Amino acid sequence: DTEVTQTPKHLVMGMTNKKSLKCEQHMGHRAMYWYKQKAKKPPELMFVYSYEKLSINESVPSRFSPECPNSSLLNLHLHALQPEDSALYLCASSQGTLTDTQYFGPGTRLTVL
Amino acid sequence: AQSVTQLGSHVSVSEGALVLLRCNYSSSVPPYLFWYVQYPNQGLQLLLKYTSAATLVKGINGFEAEFKKSETSFHLTKPSAHMSDAAEYFCAVSDRDSGGSNYKLTFGKGTLLTVNP
Numbered sequence: 306d307t308e309v310t311q312t313p314k315h316l317v318m319g320m321t322n323k324k325s326l327k328c329e330q331h332m333g334h335r336a337m338y339w340y341k342q343k344a345k346k347p348p349e350l351m352f353v354y355s356y357e358k359l360s361i362n363e364s365v366p367s368r369f370s371p372e373c374p375n376s377s378l379l380n381l382h383l384h385a386l387q388p389e390d391s392a393l394y395l396c397a398s399s400q401g402t403l404t405d406t407q408y409f410g411p412g413t414r415l416t417v418l
Numbered sequence: 419a420q421s422v423t424q425l426g427s428h429v430s431v432s433e434g435a436l437v438l439l440r441c442n443y444s445s446s447v448p449p450y451l452f453w454y455v456q457y458p459n460q461g462l463q464l465l466l467k468y469t470s471a472a473t474l475v476k477g478i479n480g481f482e483a484e485f486k487k488s489e490t491s492f493h494l495t496k497p498s499a500h501m502s503d504a505a506e507y508f509c510a511v512s513d514r515d516s517g518g519s520n521y522k523l524t525f526g527k528g529t530l531l532t533v534n535p
Contacts, residue, residue, distance in 0.1 A: 347525035
C-alpha cells in the first residue's frame with residue numbers, strides 16, 4: 306500500500322477561523338512533508354518531519370503550525386490565515402534518504418475568505 | 419544547492435506523436451533525479467527516478483528518461499502520446515538541506531502537456 310490520505314479534500318475558512326489539515330500514511334515511512342502549491346506552480350516545501358521531529362521549517366509564517374502526533378500522522382494547524390494562503394496543500398512521505406521516492410497525497414484545496 | 423530547469427512551460431503534441439519534455443540539472447555532485455506527473459486537482463505521482471544504477475530509466479505509463487552527464491540533462495520521452503497523458507509534469511532533484519542531515523526535493527517549474535486529438 307503506497308497511499309497517503311489527506312482530509313478534508315476541500316476547506317473554506319475565514320481569516321479568523323482555526324482549522325486543521327490531516328495527513329496519514331501506513332507505509333512505515335520515517336519522513337513526512339507539507340507542501341504548498343499555488344495554481345500553475347510547483348510544490349513549495351513548508352515543513353519536514355523526520356522520526357516525528359521537525360527537521361526543516363522553510364521560514365513558514367507562524368500562522369501555520371505543524372504537528373506530528375505519531376509516525377503515521379501529520380497535522381497542519383491553521384490560524385488567522387490570509388487570502389493569499391489559499392492554495393493546494395500537499396502531504397508526502399518517504400523513507401527520508403536521498404534516493405527515496407516521496408509519495409504524495411491528493412491534497413487539500415484551501416480557500417481563505 | 420542543486421537545481422533543475424525545465425525548458426518549455428507548455429508542450430502541445432498530437433495523439434500518437436512523440437512526447438519530449440526537457441529537464442536540465444545543475445549539480446556539482448552526481449544528482450538523484452525524479453519525474454513526477456500531476457493530473458488536475460490531484461497530488462503528484464512518481465513516473466520514474468534516476469539513482470545512478472542505469473542511465474536509461476523506464477517508468478510507468480510507457481515513459482522513459484535518459485540521464486546524460488555530458489549534457490546535464492534528464493529528458494522525459496514517450497514514443498506515442500495518449501489523450502490520458504495530458505497533465506503537468508515536474509522534474510525534481512533530491513538534495514540535502516543546508517544543515518546536511520535532511521533531504522528534500524527541489525522541483526522545476528513544471529511543463530504542461532496537452533494532447534490534441
